[in-house]
Ligand SMILES: Cc1cc2nc3c(=O)[nH]c(=O)nc-3n(C[C@H](O)[C@H](O)[C@H](O)COP(=O)(O)OP(=O)(O)OC[C@H]3O[C@@H](n4cnc5c(N)ncnc54)[C@H](O)[C@@H]3O)c2cc1C
Ligand code: FES
């Protein structure tokens with residue numbers, strides 16, 4: 001690991017001013033469960049880490065009338081243990097439980113989960129996010145069993161690793177961001193993610209000196225659930241996940257949103273599946289059809305066609321779980 | 326891993342960028358060389374490193390003073406500097422649990438936490454849970470149930486298990502398995518460990 005400076009300011013704006021304006025100069029440190037490994041792997045070699053641990057406002061969960069406001073530094077454990085989250089947002093609790101390691105859940109934070117770097121083994125071994133060697137995609141020609149089956153027409157073929165992101169997007173969460181000179185902006189959770197097409201951009205649509213400060217969850221009485229397909233329980237990431245949020249009035253689905261995880265460079269909204277769901281009567285055969293719709297358009301690489309069936313099943317089961325809630 | 330961390334192309338934190346951010350006028354642009362780094366630090370209180378910095382860690386109830394670089398993990402500080410070799414280094418990337426310590430009572434991977442970040446928190450290593458003469462319930466149960474083979478994962482398991490049993494004295498077998506999901510045993514002695522955890526839980530529960 002290269003040497004670096006370390007600073008842990010107590011003010012959010014100061015934290016952002018201590019960050020460099022180009023990626024790679026500095027990094028934001030939250031729980032460290034991903035970043036410390038990235039530093040050891042040399043996939044980032046910052047001159048400085050800016051720790052958020054001394055900023056109290058980032059550690060709060062505020063339950064308001066119409067929203068739940070979750071500070072960026074709230075640990076995954078505290079989020080999953082919150083009574084309102086348990087009652088109204090089971091999709092988030094399932095996503096956190098799936099991580100399976102009490103050590104990660106105790107140390108890892110909500111924003112850290114969203115901003116964690118991809119697990120693509122080419123990326124983790126120094127070939128960059130696009131995993132190219134002399135212009136050739138190592139993913140297309142190599143072992144791509146854990147790579148993208150959607151959104152893989154461009155150069156980015158890794159999958160977004162966050163289990164929380166699909167659930168937050170399905171639940172229409174918004175994300176607050178603080179940047180240079182304290183400038184604040186708010187985006188839809190889905191807009192935090194991007195598939196980079198060059199070697200400079202990251203997979204989060206942040207500037208290098210921007211910090212995620214808060215996640216706002218609307219309390220819309222959405223029925224919601226997540227379903228994951230995994231190999232190992234704990235100490236690994238899922239193959240595919242689905243999060244579903246919807247309202248059901250007299251058996252008919254409304255405002256439905258289906259979002260997939262771990263199948264594309266970004267969390268993947270299954271638009272055709274959501275459309276099929278909206279206005280339809282929710283039952284087992286519809287769930288089957290919605291699963292089929294979610295998988296349509298998948299373009300597996302040479303080694304990951306198995307994920308297509310997992311998407312169908314994950315969507316079907318997440319929908320049935322949400323509907324029974 | 327590249328060692329040319331002083332080369333300009335990949336570093337490039339400009340002092341100007343920092344100072345601008347701080348609202349302190351314009352100064353000459355330049356890569357953050359070691360010289361400008363010192364100056365920049367003077368303008369930025371609280372910036373430590375990249376060389377040694379003095380920290381205090383509270384470990385097993387005692388304050389320990391250390392001079393370390395910010396890049397040193399808590400695990401390396403414990404093992405290499407404080408001679409606490411209970412926490413083991415196996416994967417060194419948060420995927421096995423051998424390095425587990427308690428931070429303010431909660432299990433965490435010491436390999437994934439920088440020592441500087443652990444300041445102000447209560448660190449407990451397996452050495453702090455009990456002694457050979459006076460073991461805690463989990464340590465004793467691991468011996469009674471012969472819950473190890475090579476033993477390399479054992480300190481991490483015992484530490485994680487101690488916190489789990491404290492928080493879940495009535496855990497079922499499935500809950501024990503889930504609760505210890507952050508630890509891996511290469512020798513596969515899980516059956517013994519589940520029995521040990523259940524014994525220890527019963528003891529706690531009836532206590
Ligand atoms: C073995 C293992 C299994 C795992 N399994 C899963 C899984 O199944 N599902 C899943 O979702 N995750 C999984 N994880 C990932 C884990 O959830 C993340 O490592 C953790 O959530 C990261 O949070 P952190 O606070 O430790 O972030 P850090 O490691 O401190 O930071 C991670 C990244 O996010 C950036 N960042 C952090 N906070 C902010 C912020 N406020 N603003 C801007 N950028 C920020 C950092 O700069 C860094 O790039 C697993 C991790 C391990 C080691
Ligand atoms: S050594 Fe820390 S988790 Fe493996």
Ligand code: FES
Nearest residue numbers: 474476510511512
């Ligand atoms: S006893 Fe050998 S690794 Fe667990």
